[in-house]
Amino acid sequence: MELIFTSIKDAIRLKIYLSANGIKEKLNESQGQFNYTFDVHSEKKDRYVKSLIHFIKEVKRNEWLNNTLLQTYHYENEDERSQIIDIASQMFSGVRSDLTDLVEKENEDLLLDQAVRDLLNFEGTVSFHSFSRFRLKPYYEQVGKYLEVAIDEYKMEQEYQMFVHTLRDYLSNRNTRKNTIHLNIENSIRFFDENVQEIASQDLKEMIDQRLLANHPIYVDSAVIAPLLSIAPEKIYLYTFDDDQALVRTLCNIFEERISIATPAHFKVLKEAYTNKP
Known part of the structure; x- marks a missing residue:
C-alpha cells in the first residue's frame, strides 16, 4: 500500500519512527506529494504498525491538542497551551490517574492499533490526512475528552497559584x-x-x-x-x-x-x- 503526505515535515518525522523500528523504506516525491510504499505482506508489518502508532501518539496527538487549544478554545498564549498539553500527556502516560479517572476511558493503543491495521490492509493509495480525519476520528474524540479535563485542571491550578500568591502577600504584611x-x-x-x-x-x-x-x-x-x-x-x-x-x-x-x-x-x-x- 502507498501512504501519501502533503507535508514534507510529517513525512520526514514518520521516517524517524520507521528507522527506529529498523525500517529503511525510501521516501518518494511526486507532484508536490511525498509517499512511502509499504510491503504490508512481509514480516515488517508489525513494525509498520508500531512506527505509525508512535508517530501518531508522540507527534500528531500533541499537534492536534495544540491546534484545538488555539482554534477551538482560543488559548493564544503558547506557554498556556504547553502547560495544558503537558497535563494531557501525563494523563495519557498514566501519571495523572486522578484525572483519567474522571473520563470514560478507552485503550489508546488498542484504538490506534485497530485503525492503523485497517489502514495497512487497504490495497491502494491512502492520504494520511484523510486517514487522520476519518479513521482516527474516534481516537481524537477520546483525546478531546482528556483535553477538557486537562483544561479544567489547568484552570484550577492557576486559581490555586493565585490563591497562594495572595496569601503570601497577606503574610508579608x-x-x-x-x-x-x-x-x-x-x-x-x-x-x-x-x-x-x-x-x-x-x-x-x-x-x-x-x-x-x-x-x-x-x-x-x-x-x-x-x-x-x-x-x-x-x-x-x-x-x-x-x-x-x-x-x-x-x-x-x-x-x-x-x-x-x-x-x-x-x-x-x-x-x-x-x-x-x-
Missing part, C-alpha cells in the same frame, strides 16, 4: 503574634507555642483575622491556614508522617522557608523534654 508555632496534624490538629504548650481552640479562634475567611471562604480553612496566617509566626514546625498530603503541600507553598517538617516522634521527644524541663 502581617505582624507576627507568636515567633514560633509547633503544629501536630497527626490524628487531630493541635497548635503549640514556642514552649510546646498547647494553645486552646478558643484562643486560636480569637486570633483569626475574620477577613481571611470572608475573602477566601473556599480555600482558607479555619482549622489550620487561617490561624497560621493570622499569627504569622517566624517559624513553624510541622509534625506529620505524610508530608505529601495536600494540606502539607499548601502550607509549604504559602509559608515557604518559615516551615520545617518533622515526624510526630520528634514532637513527642520535644514535648517530653519541655515537660521535664526544670
